[in-house]
Amino acid sequence: MVDAAVLGAGSWGTTFAKALADGGAETVLWARRPEAAREIDESRRNTRYLPGITLPASLHATSDVREALADASQVYLAVPSQQLRQLLREHGGAVRDDAPVVSLMKGVEAGTRLRMSEVIAEELQIDAGRIAVVSGPNLALEIAQEHPTAAVVASSSPMTAREVAKRARNDYFHSFINTDVIGTEFGGVLKNLVALAIGIVDGVGYGENTKASIITRGLAEVTDFAVAHGAEPQTMSGLAGLGDLIATCGSPLSRNFTAGRLLGMGYSRTDVIARMEQVAEGLASVDPVAQLAAAKGVRMPILEQVRLVLDGAMDPRDIAPHLTTDDEPIEE
Ligand SMILES: NC(=O)C1=CN([C@@H]2O[C@H](COP(=O)(O)OP(=O)(O)OC[C@H]3O[C@@H](n4cnc5c(N)ncnc54)[C@H](O)[C@@H]3O)[C@@H](O)[C@H]2O)C=CC1
Ligand SMILES: O=C(CO)COP(=O)(O)O
Incomplete structure (x- = not known):
């Protein structure tokens, strides 16, 4: 035994x-x-x-x-x-x-x-x-x-x-x-998607303001998504939410950050997958999470932009902590 x-x-x-x-x-x-x-x-x-x-x-x-x-x-x-x-x-x-x-x-x-x-x-x-x-x-x-x-x-x-x-x-x-199994699990899944976004803007060459804006708005997005699926909101400000966002978005050790960085430098999704020697879970989670968000009517502009960059439909330089099509200011 x-x-x-x-x-x-x-x-x-x-x-x-x-x-x-x-x-x-x-x-x-x-x-x-x-x-x-x-x-x-x-x-x-x-x-x-x-x-x-x-x-x-x-x-x-x-x-x-x-x-x-x-x-x-x-x-x-x-x-x-x-x-x-x-x-x-x-x-x-x-x-x-x-x-x-x-x-x-x-x-x-x-x-x-x-x-x-x-x-x-x-x-x-x-x-x-x-x-x-x-x-x-x-x-x-x-x-x-x-x-x-x-x-x-x-x-x-x-x-x-x-x-x-x-x-x-x-x-x-x-x-x-x-x-809170739902919140703890979704915290781990969703921070990978924000880390992809942070990697992308790092690859483009944007600085700390851009990253802090995306992390903060990313946490709001992650929380909306997780709560809509039954998570406790406080889990998202705990280790599995904010804690993991800080670690993953701030470290070149993160494979999701690294994959995003390659996208930001201009590599295609196929090239990025070929270059990764370890698993970057975010790459496979983008589509199913977007589908889950749509099913609950949760708006996830950062996730959507990552998806567009991955699909080659958005220039990484255009990624921003908001939807560029927002005409009216929205509540934080
Ligand atoms: N590496 C990290 O810092 C952390 C990773 N995780 C999570 O842990 C999970 C595993 O990731 P890592 O160990 O980092 O990945 P990794 O890429 O370092 O290793 C994956 C391992 O799974 C094995 N494997 C691949 N396909 C398999 C299959 N069909 N059957 C059995 N084994 C198979 C590979 O041979 C390799 O040993 C992921 O979901 C990741 O998000 C969670 C926290 C931290
Ligand atoms: O989950 C992790 C840190 O908490 C590891 O992140 P990556 O999978 O992006 O390397």
Whole structure:
């Protein structure tokens, strides 16, 4: 029996597994590629995703997903959002009946527009109270370097949130709890879209006023969207909302910021996707989030402009913290 299994040995799965192990949890990390599992186990390194980081000796890695799941009293999922359903469909049967299942992911499924906790509930057919999500200002490399950081664990069951938060903490990583799964998940999804916008204006060469305007109006947009879908407004001013916006929009470590920057420099969507070596979830979330917003009648001008730039229908230099077609001043 191990305390935790983490599925996905990219930058976040590996970092989170390290954080769990550093907090004293006996942890197993599943890597799809056997050579990646071997490198982690034998050299204590994941050079492709976390260069320069030495992983704890107590962290075990495997490329056998069923072995990882069979003995785990908690399960953490950290694969790209578009890949989750297939993974659970193939191997979800190996999850123990009593294990909480925790999403570390920040995307929505493109075809269904579902959040990751909803995909988990559908595929594993488990009660919502066994599902938790973790979000917050959590740039993986900084946490792997043990910079002090906070996150929030959300579950409709306060007991599950507490159980997960007690495991997912150590000297440099602290987990708060809440019961607003919708707000916590959407905070993580939507900040990626604002980070794309910030990257675009950075790539164009605009300065801090432009960025602060977009972040502030972006937070209003994100809050309107999330609340329309059932989130608590205060979640959006917490770690999973404002906290993650600040971290992601302000750091070249962010893959969404980086993807936006390339768009702002004039690369096309296809070129950007080809150049990204890690997942930038925002690229796949733009369309489903726009569809969800339209269904609820939520106005999202910044998201719309990102979409137009991605589609090659707007010059990145024209992106602004408002719709350029607004003739009448509107209330802040
Ligand atoms: N890296 C970060 O700073 C943070 C990332 N996240 C979220 O964590 C999730 C995972 O992202 P990262 O680890 O950063 O991505 P990544 O690009 O660094 O790694 C993705 C991992 O998933 C694996 N993978 C790809 N397709 C797969 C499949 N079909 N089945 C199984 N494994 C597959 C890849 O081999 C790789 O190990 C994303 O939703 C991201 O938004 C959340 C917080 C922080
Ligand atoms: O979620 C993150 C920070 O909280 C990581 O952001 P990126 O996916 O843009 O790198």
